[in-house]
Amino acid sequence: MTVHDSTIKLAASPRADTDLVAMLESLFADYRSKRGEPTATVNFDAVLWQRLDDLGLTRLTGDESRGGSGASWVESSVLLGAAAGAAAPVPLAEHDLLGGWLLEVADLSEGGGLRTVCQPDDGGLARTVPWARSATSIVALWKSDRGWRVADVPAASLSVTQARNLAGEPCDSVRFDICDLEDGADVSDDTAALYRLRGALARCAQAAGGIARVVEIVLAYVDERVQFGRPIGKFQAVQSLVADLAAEAALARAATDAAVARVVTTGWNDPGTPFTIGVAKSCVGHASSVVVRNSHQVLGALGTTLEHELPMLTKSILVHRSDFGSVHEWDTMLTDLSTEAGRDGLWPLITSRSDHPTA
Numbered sequence: 176m177t178v179h180d181s182t183i184k185l186a187a188s189p190r191a192d193t194d195l196v197a198m199l200e201s202l203f204a205d206y207r208s209k210r211g212e213p214t215a216t217v218n219f220d221a222v223l224w225q226r227l228d229d230l231g232l233t234r235l236t237g238d239e240s241r242g243g244s245g246a247s248w249v250e251s252s253v254l255l256g257a258a259a260g261a262a263a264p265v266p267l268a269e270h271d272l273l274g275g276w277l278l279e280v281a282d283l284s285e286g287g288g289l290r291t292v293c294q295p296d297d298g299g300l301a302r303t304v305p306w307a308r309s310a311t312s313i314v315a316l317w318k319s320d321r322g323w324r325v326a327d328v329p330a331a332s333l334s335v336t337q338a339r340n341l342a343g344e345p346c347d348s349v350r351f352d353i354c355d356l357e358d359g360a361d362v363s364d365d366t367a368a369l370y371r372l373r374g375a376l377a378r379c380a381q382a383a384g385g386i387a388r389v390v391e392i393v394l395a396y397v398d399e400r401v402q403f404g405r406p407i408g409k410f411q412a413v414q415s416l417v418a419d420l421a422a423e424a425a426l427a428r429a430a431t432d433a434a435v436a437r438v439v440t441t442g443w444n445d446p447g448t449p450f451t452i453g454v455a456k457s458c459v460g461h462a463s464s465v466v467v468r469n470s471h472q473v474l475g476a477l478g479t480t481l482e483h484e485l486p487m488l489t490k491s492i493l494v495h496r497s498d499f500g501s502v503h504e505w506d507t508m509l510t511d512l513s514t515e516a517g518r519d520g521l522w523p524l525i526t527s528r529s530d531h532p533t534a
Contacts, residue, residue: 191253199254202226203261210261213487216343217264219309224265224289233267234285237275241285248376252435255377256384262487264344266291266306268377274314276373281325281360290314290327294367299351307335307347316370317356323366326351326359342490369443372452374499376438379431379455382463385492386424389470392485393417396474413473420469423462430458447524453509460502463492 206223227233236251237243251272258267266289274292278285288311293301295317307313310330317324334350397408397417407413434455437448467489471478478485496502516524 191249195250196253199257202230203257203263206263207261207484212482213262213484214343215481216339217262217345217487219266219289219306219345220264221309223263227265227267233265234271234275235267236271237285238279241279243271243275248435248438252376252380252431255380256387259381259384259491260388260488262385262484262491266310268374268381269305272373272377273370277314277316277325277362277366277370278327280366281362283325283327283360286312286327288312292316293349294370295349295351295356299353299356301349301351303338303340303346304349306345307333307349308337308345313349315351315356315359316362316367317351317359318367319357321361323362323364324356324359325362325366326356328355340494342487342494344491344494371499372443372449375456375505376431376434376452378495378498379427379434379452379459382459382492382496383424383428383431385488386427386459386462386466389466389485389488389492390421390424392488393420393470393473396477407473416469416473420466423465427455427459427462427466430455447526450509450512450524453505453512456500456505457502457509460496460505463496467493 224233231244232254234243235246235254236248237245239245255267258265269291270289274290275285277292289306289309290312291304291306291310292314293304293307293316295301295315301313301315304313307330312327312329313333315326315328317326328351332352332355336348336350337345338347340346394408394417397413398406400407402410408417434448434451437445437451441448470485470489474483474485477483480486500508512524513521
């Protein structure tokens with residue numbers, strides 16, 4: 176294998192508008208060029224968030240009657256991947272696909288400002304809440320004695336204990352007053368399961384985008400780094416590492432795109448949707464291990480320095496691959512679904528389609 180081209184274009188989800196893809200590539204390439212050197216801790220970028228908001232991207236999938244842009248998961252997956260590839264410190268998934276969606280399901284009004292989302296326990300405590308310290312409000316999905324409820328609580332009225340995850344990202348603990356949670360709106364029992372599926376698919380899109388950027392960095396490095404008089408990309412051992420991580424990146428992208436396509440064409444209630452999202456979560460999770468290991472092996476000590484872009488991406492990929500279910504949990508779920516389907520039911524489970532798209 177010989178590496179000829181060190182540039183990878185942002186991979187688009189099925190039927191993604193080419194103008195949107197080009198705009199996002201340009202926007203986040205500009206962001207990377209002006210971001211400055213990476214740091215050990217990650218903080219919310221209010222300037223970038225305002226720019227995204229001005230473009231109608233922070234509530235991309237929201238209903239237009241509620242101030243959203245009315246886009247589908249196709250467009251959203253492209254946005255999430257592009258932002259993750261630039262390590263953009265903004266809560267696009269939490270604000271739009273999870274928090275904004277919950278408010279629509281509960282028929283609650285959407286106030287202005289930044290929101291994040293969480294699932295408090297019985298005592299009203301939510302741990303590892305992303306971006307809580309920067310949020311204007313926090314949307315809580317909470318199970319009471321009467322069933323599931325959604326509450327939109329102003330952050331100023333909450334107790335937030337700041338913390339960070341292993342990637343250095345804000346990941347706080349939030350204490351809710353039970354009265355605030357009980358004042359929320361009732362939602363169906365299916366909401367919690369759907370919330371998990373949506374969160375899992377969002378993380379797949381983000382990981383696929385981050386992985387694509389890692390591959391781009393690796394390809395550029397093996398062309399530029401010269402050892403023993405030639406680029407290291409000419410050496411078979413390096414080529415093997417690059418081929419493996421590129422194959423895993425392609426698998427992660429293909430599985431994610433397949434899950435997005437299924438959601439858009441057959442909807443969340445299709446019996447095959449959890450299976451397809453599970454496949455994506457599993458493929459992305461296993462791919463993350465290979466991509467992170469091989470990329471750091473290729474770059475060596477350079478890829479571990481604080482000033483380099485690579486560890487900022489790889490740490491985030493590894494930290495978030497267990498969000499909304501670990502790789503083991505999704506692998507177990509896939510095994511159970513396949514076993515339950517049986518010999519005659521597995522193929523229909525994988526390939527079933529509906530005649531009524533719900534994009």
